[in-house]
Amino acid sequence: MDKKSKVKVVIRMRPPHGNQEKVCVTVENNAVEIFNHRNVNENIKYEFTAVYDQNCSQLKIYTECVRPLLDCSLQGQNISIFAYGPTGAGKTHTMLGPASDPGIIPRVINSLFQRIEEEKKQLGCEKWNYKVSFSYLEIYNEKVQDLLLPKNTDLPIREDAEKNILVPNLGEKIIENFDDFKIHFGPASNNRTIAATKMNMRSSRSHSILLLKVVKTTEEPQHRELHGKIYLIDLAGSEDNRRTGNKGIRLKESGAINRSLFALGEVVDAINAGLPRIPYRNSKLTRLLQDSIGGSCHSVMIVNIAPEERYYYDTYCTLNFATKSKKIVNNTTTKEIVRLHPIQKTSQFPSQPEEEDQTKRRRLDDIQASTTTPPFVTDPAHLLSPLMRRQIRLEESVNHRLEEFEQNILQQMRQMTGGLSADVDGTVLKDIEKQIQTVREQLKDVGQTVLNTAVVSQKENNSDKETEKPIFTKRSLLKGNKVNTEENSSCSPLFAPHPRLLKRNFRTMTSASDIKEENAEEKEKDNMTFNPSLQQKHNESFLAQLNTASVKELKMLHTVGAKRAKLIFDWRETYGSYKSFEDLLKIPGFTEKYLQSLLHLVSFKCSIST
Numbered sequence: 001m002d003k004k005s006k007v008k009v010v011i012r013m014r015p016p017h018g019n020q021e022k023v024c025v026t027v028e029n030n031a032v033e034i035f036n037h038r039n040v041n042e043n044i045k046y047e048f049t050a051v052y053d054q055n056c057s058q059l060k061i062y063t064e065c066v067r068p069l070l071d072c073s074l075q076g077q078n079i080s081i082f083a084y085g086p087t088g089a090g091k092t093h094t095m096l097g098p099a100s101d102p103g104i105i106p107r108v109i110n111s112l113f114q115r116i117e118e119e120k121k122q123l124g125c126e127k128w129n130y131k132v133s134f135s136y137l138e139i140y141n142e143k144v145q146d147l148l149l150p151k152n153t154d155l156p157i158r159e160d161a162e163k164n165i166l167v168p169n170l171g172e173k174i175i176e177n178f179d180d181f182k183i184h185f186g187p188a189s190n191n192r193t194i195a196a197t198k199m200n201m202r203s204s205r206s207h208s209i210l211l212l213k214v215v216k217t218t219e220e221p222q223h224r225e226l227h228g229k230i231y232l233i234d235l236a237g238s239e240d241n242r243r244t245g246n247k248g249i250r251l252k253e254s255g256a257i258n259r260s261l262f263a264l265g266e267v268v269d270a271i272n273a274g275l276p277r278i279p280y281r282n283s284k285l286t287r288l289l290q291d292s293i294g295g296s297c298h299s300v301m302i303v304n305i306a307p308e309e310r311y312y313y314d315t316y317c318t319l320n321f322a323t324k325s326k327k328i329v330n331n332t333t334t335k336e337i338v339r340l341h342p343i344q345k346t347s348q349f350p351s352q353p354e355e356e357d358q359t360k361r362r363r364l365d366d367i368q369a370s371t372t373t374p375p376f377v378t379d380p381a382h383l384l385s386p387l388m389r390r391q392i393r394l395e396e397s398v399n400h401r402l403e404e405f406e407q408n409i410l411q412q413m414r415q416m417t418g419g420l421s422a423d424v425d426g427t428v429l430k431d432i433e434k435q436i437q438t439v440r441e442q443l444k445d446v447g448q449t450v451l452n453t454a455v456v457s458q459k460e461n462n463s464d465k466e467t468e469k470p471i472f473t474k475r476s477l478l479k480g481n482k483v484n485t486e487e488n489s490s491c492s493p494l495f496a497p498h499p500r501l502l503k504r505n506f507r508t509m510t511s512a513s514d515i516k517e518e519n520a521e522e523k524e525k526d527n528m529t530f531n532p533s534l535q536q537k538h539n540e541s542f543l544a545q546l547n548t549a550s551v552k553e554l555k556m557l558h559t560v561g562a563k564r565a566k567l568i569f570d571w572r573e574t575y576g577s578y579k580s581f582e583d584l585l586k587i588p589g590f591t592e593k594y595l596q597s598l599l600h601l602v603s604f605k606c607s608i609s610t
């Protein structure tokens with residue numbers, strides 16, 4: 001269930017640099033005071049959940065602000081910890097810290113693996129598997145750079161229909177312990193853009209985001225996955241360039257930093273004002289922090305301030321920003337996926353390599369899973385894909401109708417020939433029964449084709465008014481073409497007998513030669529319309545279109561339209577090519593019914609080109 005969670009805002013003041021400088025901030029209990037620049041005789045007091053003074057240790061900050069949330073990530077929830085403040089106020093010190101006094105990032109990794117070990121012991125018999133991986137990026141001059149794979153510069157940011165923010169192709173390392181992390185993180189953090197400025201000898205020139213993914217899976221009694229994420233964010237500091245004296249490249253960097261922090265302020269204002277549209281798209285930073293501010297995370301904002309008087313204006317602005325940020329309420333969610341053990345695939349759709357299939361299925365789950373997913377699904381039918389369920393129903397229905405239809409024809413033939421006195425030796429009857437046998441085979445062919453392609457050509461339905469009426473049920477077949485609407489309403493048109501078969505059934509058959517002629521004609525028509533190999537080719541070429549077409553081209557496809565074209569295109573851009581039509585069902589909002597109508601296009605094309 002969604003749970004409201006306020007963004008927790010805490011203040012951390014770093015120790016003053018040297019003794020010479022005048023300080024202008026006092027910290028007491030959970031309040032910070034600075035003088036009012038509009039009236040120096042009075043102070044401005046700000047109150048927060050927690051305020052830490054210059055003597056606060058790294059351990060204390062971690063234990064009080066971060067550690068209590070860590071378990072959420074093991075329960076499929078997201079956490080976001082970010083350091084905000086002016087340049088030189090101690091953000092990197094708080095998030096990373098020196099090796100001698102480690103900050104939040106190393107402590108989180110260390111504790112996470114410790115927690116996993118503890119949990120393994122506690123849960124013992126439940127046999128959970130844990131997978132921890134991490135990605136690391138920086139936003140430098142409004143470009144997303146991969147710190148693990150530095151050749152990945154200017155990566156795009158995408159949003160799927162479930163509003164998850166993704167950075168496709170971002171490097172990811174699986175880690176099994178703290179040493180693994182150090183091996184990959186060390187070189188990656190050397191890739192961060194750092195430079196000396198007047199305010200800070202090692203100033204971060206970019207915002208950095210470390211994303212830890214924690215996936216917990218069990219197979220007993222059924223497959224369950226819990227997906228938790230931890231965002232550890234070290235923002236670049238706001239810079240007043242009159243004081244920093246930045247020029248050239250530093251000035252450009254500073255402009256990008258300030259613009260993105262301004263966008264962050266706008267986002268916070270919009271959330272607080274309850275605006276329907278939050279301007280997350282105004283900067284890469286706000287786009288990536290979408291989940292942390294007003295999103296699904298448990299968020300902690302550690303606001304770093306410097307005590308020196310020369311930082312007065314920065315401190316004043318920072319405390320105002322912190323004050324408005326503490327009003328933000330996030331909707332935390334749990335991501336749990338439950339399903340049966342691997343489902344056996346049938347041959348209706350182009351096959352895909354097992355490994356890819358697993359990945360795709362996981363992606364499908366990623367999209368489909370949400371807080372509304374029931375933690376335990378008891379009915380196994382729910383765990384079959386909608387297309388598979390439809391296919392099973394289709395198979396049963398087609399078989400049933402074939403049998404029913406054969407019986408019906410036989411019965412009608414017997415009635416007709418029963419009155420023929422000339423047929424003393426039964427020649428006519430035998431002849432008719434032979435013809436029925438042929439029809440029977442044709443029916444089976446048709447049924448098989450329907451199963452093989454999983455689509456029913458409805459082209460004929462459109463041109464044949466008779467078949468536009470819903471379904472002919474058993475009763476209506478026996479009574480001629482009278483339609484029982486009550487029974488029809490509960491059936492899907494997909495399971496109706498093929499229109500030509502119905503037509504043939506209700507036509508008055510006068511002689512054996514009529515039947516023969518009609519059989520030949522119908523057989524030819526059937527062959528024309530249902531050609532499995534051609535159908536397969538068309539399936540493939542249609543799939544290729546889905547994988548290569550632009551939004552504009554997709555829009556031109558029958559039944560697609562602008563909105564769906566965009567969704568089809570975005571999904572492909574985010575997750576890669578469609579391996580089968582079934583993948584379309586992974587796009588939220590794409591129903592089985594819609595897929596069916598889209599596939600009708602393929603079937604339609606097939607019948608034309610034959």
Ligand SMILES: Nc1ncnc2c1ncn2[C@@H]1O[C@H](COP(=O)(O)OP(=O)(O)OP(=O)(O)O)[C@@H](O)[C@H]1O
Nearest residue numbers: 014015087088089090091092093200203204236237
């Ligand atoms: N709590 C602290 N205790 C001791 N030293 C600190 C503390 N906080 C910050 N410092 C020191 O202050 C200096 C500036 O800190 P830091 O680089 O973390 O600032 P920053 O906010 O990340 O700056 P920028 O935005 O420019 O990157 C560093 O030398 C750091 O070691």
